Amino acid sequence: MCDGGCKGGARGRPNMAPVYPKAASYPEYAQLVNRENAQVDRRLFVDEAIYQAELQQIFARSWLFLAHESQIPSPGDFIRTSMGEDDVIVVRQRDGSVKAFLNSCPHRGNRVCMVDAGTKARGFICNYHGWSFGIDGGLRGTDGKVYEKDQAFEKAQIGLTPVAQIDSYKGLIFGTFDPAAPSLLDFFGPFTFYLDIMLDNDEGGTEFIGGAIKSEIDCNWKFPAENFVGDILHAFWTHQSGAQAILGAGVDLGKRYDELAFQASVYGHGIETNLDKVGNTRTLGYPELVDYVYDLSEKASARLGDLRARAIGAISSCTVFPNFSFLPGQNTFRVWHPRGPGKIELVVWTLVNKNAPEHIKEAYRKGVMMTFSPGGVFEMDDGENWEYSTRVNQGFVTRQQPLHYALGLESTDLERELPGHIHKGSMNDANQRLFYTRWAEFMEHDNWTDLQNGDTAPPQKSVKAAE
Amino acid sequence: MLDFLDISKPFDRLDNPVTLEIERAIIRWVHAEARLLDAERYQEWLDGFIDPEIHYWMPDMETRRRDDPRGTFKYGESAYFDDNWRELEIRVKRYNEPSAWADNPATRHVHLISNIEVNATDDPALFAVCSAFTNVRNRNEADQDIIHGRREDVLRAVDGGYRLLRRRVLIVQNVLLSKNLNTFF
Known part of the structure; x- marks a missing residue:
């Protein structure tokens, strides 16, 4: 009992040093990504305990x-x-x-x-x-x-x-x-090769213009992240109406798809691209942007090489693990902030080259608004897909049925001299499989040594050459 | 340019009443427009209500300190709409595609318009019209989105009727509490 000298209950002084959480290990969650069968368990999209583990394992560390x-x-x-x-x-x-x-x-x-x-x-x-x-x-x-x-x-x-x-x-x-955490460059690994397509195609560097648009979608954060990491497949069906409205025709990957298109993945970060020069830029609906990107691509080939110069405006998409995505050529950059297992806050910005003329910057600002903002003719049709892909798993029986991620199982490309895991064709689930493999690595491992040396780590191509 | 046509500026003088006859005609126009939008008759809306020189703007609303010179919204920054006639037409074309999945099955719309004030301007053919709105969308079983805001319109008298020449749409939401904007305001 206090004799009157107990300092209002205190026995000492506060320790106000920052507290950073410790990672744990959740092998039972990691196993929900079934790599034997190329399937993902639906509990990843609705389970509150898994969501809390994501905040600890992924968002407190990445x-x-x-x-x-x-x-x-x-x-x-x-x-x-x-x-x-x-x-x-x-x-x-x-x-x-x-x-x-x-x-x-x-x-x-x-x-x-x-x-x-x-x-x-x-x-x-x-x-x-x-x-x-x-x-x-x-x-x-x-x-x-x-x-x-x-x-x-x-x-x-x-x-x-x-x-x-x-x-x-x-x-x-x-x-x-x-x-x-390892350095930012180590976290990216050789994926910077692909980030440079947008971030280093001009000597003046880049900037964001015009503030941010924020909106809420009642979906799990992983559906949009996996969509941008490597799902061009959906564009043909989901975005048929938007493509018709702007281009007067459906999405077209062109005649050189088999030769050019590929997916690349490093540590779960992924890009899919068709290398068609201006396929994405065309969909913004402003011919002056197409001219600008053609010229830019010409100039940038000295800086980036021919392959990456072709990717600046091509039909393509990219996610940096876990939740930062962008579209080359359409120049929309976005974060899918998690807000519980069934909700995200989406923040969207427009990126331009600092050296671009003012009328080109203005066309990008308006083009992103017309296509990839909440009222945009493409983004308009994405949200409901992700909402119902999430929401249906409230059904107890429904969520027992694992999902299919098995497109392109035999598409590994060992020939192309490119960084990361390369798969032939951009219509492929390969990057999405590697995104979920990375997710499983974060669930499994409590340390960065294991995290940076798992199956998503960049393949040692020199070793392969020696074999 | 007449000041009230400058999309970046709010109306500054709203003390110029019009005749009862004109006021009635413009209120009828406002309600008829809302009825057309409720029915998703977007092409008729474009053809019958929108001036070829339309500037249709709905800025993104930011949360800023009162003393921040930028303010809550700013012309030239991010916006949901910043459209001319051709750009509005692109949006309408998407709605009219059978594969516009976010509108198929159909969304059910109600545009409630209130607080209508009709003002004359220095140009006898132009009218400054303020209103407030509740935009209700409901689709599938229980998906509902409600957006409140204000509009500042300039209407042009043409051929015995009126056309929308300028519209500023100012909503009250910062984070848009909807997954999309498959509607007009």
């Missing part, structure tokens, strides 16, 4: 897309975003570097930033008790200087919890909550 450098050019410029379900502020520092913090006051937990974005902020002040933080995340002061008069108060160690690692690749800023 490098996740945060922002484009161009969104926060000056000190104090910031945007608010999510890493998994964690609310995060990304802010440019006075020395030009970028930091990111959990958007939660260490006092009572309230958000310290309520807005989508802003410029030249001096700091962030919690609306609850007025705790204020600098753009470096450190506690600056409190309302009324009550704490300053409290002799026992230790201010120095209090701050917003920083995202453990931040790095950028050719304009794109990524972060991870895992202090033990």
Whole structure:
């Protein structure tokens, strides 16, 4: 019993050091990706316990897309975003570097930033008790200087919890909550070869234009991510109406499909492309963009080589594991933020080359709006597919039936000198199988040594050549 | 350009009442337009209600501090619609394809329009019309989307009727709480 000296129940002082979660191992979930049969168990799309494991194993460890450098050019410029379900502020520092913090006051937990974005902020002040933080995340002061008069108060160690690692690749800023994660470049592996198709096809670099469009879809986050990682197949059926409206014809992969089209995958990141130069760009509906991409492709072949120059505007799509996707040629970049097993928040941006003429940037802004935004004639028809692919699995019997991911089982391409796992033809489930294999690796492994040396790791082609 | 035709600006003068006769005719126009959109008669809407020089804009709404000079929305940044006649026509073409799966089976629409104010402008052929709306969509068994907002329209008197020359659509949602926008406002 307290004799009156128990300090209001406290026995010591708070430890306000950042807490980063530990990964575990869930082999029982990893087994739900059945690689023997090329099938995926439907519980991945509706099960709450599996979803919580995803937040721990995947979203608390992976490098996740945060922002484009161009969104926060000056000190104090910031945007608010999510890493998994964690609310995060990304802010440019006075020395030009970028930091990111959990958007939660260490006092009572309230958000310290309520807005989508802003410029030249001096700091962030919690609306609850007025705790204020600098753009470096450190506690600056409190309302009324009550704490300053409290002799026992230790201010120095209090701050917003920083995202453990931040790095950028050719304009794109990524972060991870895992202090033990390998570098961003190691996380990508040789997949940067394919990212450069969009990020490095012009010497001036890239920028995002026109802010972000956000929307909600009642689907599991993996359906859109797997769609962009390697499902051009759906375009013919799902997007027939959009293609008719804009092009006056269906989606066409052209005569050289068998020769040119392929899928590439590294660590679950994947791209499928048809190498047709302007197939994606054409669907934006502005002839000046097609001319621009033809010229760009010509110029970029010195920079990227012929193959990647052909991919800049081609019919293609890409996902960076786990939830960052884009469409070359259509220039829509997006994140599928998880919001529970059955909901996502989709955020969509438009990427352009900084050196592009203003009228070309404007045509991309309008073209993305007309095609891949909530009112766009292509995106319009995606959401319902993903919603019902998710929702039907509430049926107990329905979710006992594993799904079919077996297109292109005999399509491995060992000839082509390209980084990663290469499969012939872009109409293929290969990248999606590797996406779910990567998902299973994250469920299985509690350490990065195993994570970076599993079956999704880039094949050692030099070893194969020696055999 | 007349100031109220500048899509980036709100109407600044709304104290120019019109005759009762014109007001009645324009309110009839507004309700008839809503009835056509409820029935998904999009081609008739384009042909009968939309001026060839239409500018139809619905910006994305951001959450910003009150003292942020950018404001909640800004012309030239991301938008759901920023269309001329040809671009509206592309959207209508998609609706009219039998494979527009998000509209087949059909979506059930109701456009509720209220708070209508009709104002004269410096140009006797142009009218500044404000209204508020509730846009209801329901499809399949229980999928429902409701969007509230305001419109600022400029109507042009043509051949004894009216055509929509400019429309600003300002919704109240930041994150669009819908998977798509298979509707017009």
